Amino acid sequence: MANRRAIASAAVFMVLLVLGLAFGLPLLLIAAAAAGALSLTFLTGGGWRAWFVLASMSLLAAVVAYGQLDGLLAGMHRFGHASYSLSSIGARTGEPKAAFDAVRGWAMWASQPHVSDLYASPQHVVHLALAVDLVIIASLSAFLLLLFSRARSLFGRIPETQQHEHHSAYLSMARVATWMVLIAAVADLLEDAGYLAAVHRFWSVATPDAAPGWARLLVTLNWWFTAAKFAGFGLAALSLVVVAVGLRVPGPHARMGGELWRTAKTLRGQIVLTLLLGVVFVVHPQAADVIRRWNTRQGVIAYVLGLVLVWIAWAFGKRLVTAPSRRVYPGDRILAGIGGGLLAVVLILAVLRAPAWGLAIPAVFWLVVAFADRRLGITPSVEVLPAPGFGRAVLPRLVAVSSMALGGWPCSARRSAATSSWGPARPRGRSWRGAGPCC
Numbered sequence: 001m002a003n004r005r006a007i008a009s010a011a012v013f014m015v016l017l018v019l020g021l022a023f024g025l026p027l028l029l030i031a032a033a034a035a036g037a038l039s040l041t042f043l044t045g046g047g048w049r050a051w052f053v054l055a056s057m058s059l060l061a062a063v064v065a066y067g068q069l070d071g072l073l074a075g076m077h078r079f080g081h082a083s084y085s086l087s088s089i090g091a092r093t094g095e096p097k098a099a100f101d102a103v104r105g106w107a108m109w110a111s112q113p114h115v116s117d118l119y120a121s122p123q124h125v126v127h128l129a130l131a132v133d134l135v136i137i138a139s140l141s142a143f144l145l146l147l148f149s150r151a152r153s154l155f156g157r158i159p160e161t162q163q164h165e166h167h168s169a170y171l172s173m174a175r176v177a178t179w180m181v182l183i184a185a186v187a188d189l190l191e192d193a194g195y196l197a198a199v200h201r202f203w204s205v206a207t208p209d210a211a212p213g214w215a216r217l218l219v220t221l222n223w224w225f226t227a228a229k230f231a232g233f234g235l236a237a238l239s240l241v242v243v244a245v246g247l248r249v250p251g252p253h254a255r256m257g258g259e260l261w262r263t264a265k266t267l268r269g270q271i272v273l274t275l276l277l278g279v280v281f282v283v284h285p286q287a288a289d290v291i292r293r294w295n296t297r298q299g300v301i302a303y304v305l306g307l308v309l310v311w312i313a314w315a316f317g318k319r320l321v322t323a324p325s326r327r328v329y330p331g332d333r334i335l336a337g338i339g340g341g342l343l344a345v346v347l348i349l350a351v352l353r354a355p356a357w358g359l360a361i362p363a364v365f366w367l368v369v370a371f372a373d374r375r376l377g378i379t380p381s382v383e384v385l386p387a388p389g390f391g392r393a394v395l396p397r398l399v400a401v402s403s404m405a406l407g408g409w410p411c412s413a414r415r416s417a418a419t420s421s422w423g424p425a426r427p428r429g430r431s432w433r434g435a436g437p438c439c
Contacts, residue, residue, distance in 0.1 A: 018227050027131055034058070050230075051399065052146050059139035060402060062132050069129040071307050076109045076122050082293035086129055089198045089219070090191070090226050096198075096208045096219040103202040130192050141185045148174045148181070151243045170246035177239035184232025187225045218436035263395050267317050274313070274402050305356070310400045317396030332374040339366030 013035035013226045020028030037058065041050045073172065074085040084102035106122035109115065155171045201215035202208065264271070342363035 006039045006042035008131050009035050009042060013039055022243055028129070028380050030131060048146055048150060050379045051142065055139045055142040055146060056398075057401065059143055060136055062139060066129060066132045069125060069132060073106070073122060073125055073129070076119075078105075078112065081105060081108075086126065086195065088151055088220070090197050090222050094210075096202075097248065098207040099198040099222070100205075100211075104200055107203050108312075108342075123199055123203065126195065130195060133188070133192055137188045140233065142235075143180050144240065145178060146176050147240055148236075149244070151247060152241075154247055166246065173239050174243050177236045177243070180232045180236040180239070184229050184236065186284050187228035187232060190218075191222055191225040191229060194218040194225060198222075234338035260395075263321055265314045266320050267395055267399055270313055270399050273398055314396050314400035317349045317399055321396060332370045334374060335366050335370035339363045339368075339370060342366065350431060376385050 013032050016028050016032035016035055019025070020032055037054050041054045070085045070087070074083045077083045082101070082105060088102040089099040102239050110121055112117075152171060152174050155167065155174070158167070197215040197218045201211040340363075342359050346356060346359045346363060349359075363405050
């Protein structure tokens, strides 16, 4: 059954990918990515851990992409005028004028000469941001529901002789927190409905009162939906911490949790570097401009180098959590080969007039290490701690793929949203197919 589901998901992935690339529609590409992730999940057996990893990676990628799109909206304002992001539509109670000012600010920016020839309409960017927000809602809800479901299952396995005195209270909290997650997800969906109502009904009216009553009501209640969303997810997160404390009893799950924490501490350097890489893409003010100016060759190069980054991160992470007796210590020739290969890539890219001189830094590093190893011939004697247990197979892969989730989605989201190739108005004076999103 799992193989059939995997094959069906892979077929859907191929169809959506072809249609998304053919018509330049990022929504189809997002759906294709979801179908591909489902296919990989089914191939692994579809256990709760596979679904948990899928929900975690989807949440990570969607949050980063949403932040990029929200920042893009903040940049869509006339010079000298106020800047508005998507959260600006969340009007205070009884004051739809705040949402009206934000939407009118985007409309005035879009009405400037030649803006529509170069950029997508803010309405289209809002649509894509809300589509990504649906991924956030589904991923975050699945993330929490899976954990609470697993916690309830573990509580049921604890023998009566080892149960905590507040065992029933912890179990009840896990059940109540499940409903908190569902309520927060519904409130988030209603919040998005308020955003859509504001963008569509305030775009071309002169005053907020000219909009339909139902739209003004949704915008008025938007703040309460936002408060309910954060309250629901926040209380669920606090409940998860309390429930986790209740599960700290002797047993196999406690031992596995300790080993997982040990594995995470072993990879702490790679985790920090991966998060810093994501922060660079999110907060750097020039990221959108650089990505928007990519051509097809630069996009392909960036994607290939991203895959190389994933492979290197996985290889080094796997080595860190491998038993000392099974670790491979490369000789000076292997080190020199790695450095020479990177240097060759730099030279080839320079000949192709797509220089990537930054790769010369790790190339020189490997060559210097190889030279020092060759000249000194000394293998340092370091006491190595025993390899971690539970989680040592999945965590290096998770950290490695996180670099793609943090870097790849913002690139494709910003490029596809910054150009107007995916909206109704196509760019004038250039090929539409050559301006599609960078995937």
